[in-house]
Amino acid sequence: MTRILKQFRDDENGAAMVEYSILIGIIAAASIVAVIAIGGWVGSQFTGLCTKLNGTGLNAAGTGVGKC
Structure with missing residues (x-):
């Protein structure tokens, strides 16, 4: 019994x-x-990029009529 208690005390897992x-x-x-x-x-x-583009971006065709 003493051995078991010592093992329990020394166990740091x-x-x-x-x-x-x-x-x-x-x-x-x-x-x-x-x-x-x-x-x-x-x-x-x-947001800064959208502001610099004045609210317009490029659409899929590249015509510049898209929105942010």
């Missing part, structure tokens, strides 16, 4: 799993923040 779970959570949160930030930047770039 659960602690390592918790540490890896926290690390994965931090990486996931950072990834989500990066995707949101990049998405906002790309959206503003397209």
